[in-house]
Amino acid sequence: MxxxxxxxxxxxxxxxxxxxxxxxxxxxxxxxxxxxxxxxxxxxxxxxxxxxxxxxxxxxxxxxxxxxxxxxxxxxxxLEYDQTTEAILVGCGSLGKALASYEGWSEFGLKIVAIFDNDISIIGQKVNGLTVLPLERIKEVQEIYSAPIGIITVPKEAAQITAERLVKAGCKALWNFAHVHLMVPRRIVVQDESMASSLAILNHRLKELDS
Missing domain, CATH: 1.10.10.10 (Winged helix-like DNA-binding domain superfamily/Winged helix DNA-binding domain)
Structure with a gap:
């Protein structure tokens, strides 16, 4: 293989x-x-x-x-699901919290080891056993875990600076849910997830059925 x-x-x-x-x-x-x-x-x-x-x-x-x-x-x-890849997640809103709470990541070899946010009302909360940390601690946490994947679930306005922060902290790949194009070094792997794109395809196929 x-x-x-x-x-x-x-x-x-x-x-x-x-x-x-x-x-x-x-x-x-x-x-x-x-x-x-x-x-x-x-x-x-x-x-x-x-x-x-x-x-x-x-x-x-x-x-x-x-x-x-x-x-x-x-x-x-x-698919290397039998190996564990660690990730850190930035943005603990509704989507970020849902991803962090998902119990099935281990089936795909993914382990979220830390969650970050800049909202003082969220920092300190527990999500799936992890304490939400302030953004300032990303570098400190990465010195411990060296997680290769950074998951971005922040508003699109904050996505670019979040990406830069994650890259600077040592992330080699970014899983981007922010619906915005990220400018990062070519060595960084970026996987964009767009529900809007999926919905556009769904609507197009739905109209094809009706035509």
Whole structure:
């Protein structure tokens, strides 16, 4: 398995395979074929075959397929969900608090180790066992954890300065929920999450159904 050979679209499909395979495993299914996965997930069968070949440690058996349990392990290993990556979160509003409170991050190998905000009414509160800290302590906390990921859930007006602060503190990747383009050094990985973009696609497809 070589993650460097994976396209962005392949990486995006892997969690979908994993969810479905876990459902099959829970229902007692022992084997699955590429055509079965393609039909269940409404994907091109040749695409699924290439994806499985990328991550699978076994060739599978003709007409029988691959072992569901082993395929789950292969995808988890490929996505590195079996390794823990630490993150710090800045912005403990509604979205930030929801992300920090989510109990399922460990399934994806993510551990939020610290939460920060600049609102004195929020600082000191407990969220999922973590005390919300003032922004001034980001560097101090990073000296302890060296968390590679910084999660940005601040208002868009504060996103750029927050990004700069996280980069200066040693974060190598930024997960940006602020709906604004960030200007950071090229060495920094940025993943933008935009609910507005997703809604635009949803509305477009909805209108296609009505036309």
């Amino acid at each position: 070589n993650r460097k050979n994976a396209s962005k679209n392949q990486l995006l499909r892997m969690p979908t395979y994993l969810y479905h395979l876990r459902m099959l495993d829970e229902s007692g299914e022992k084997f699955v074929t590429a055509p079965q996965l393609a039909r269940a997930l409404d994907l091109n069968v040749e695409l699924v075959k290439k994806d499985l070949a990328l991550v699978s440690t076994s060739e599978g058996t003709p007409r029988v397929g691959r072992e569901v349990g082993q395929l789950i392990k292969d995808i988890i290993s490929f």
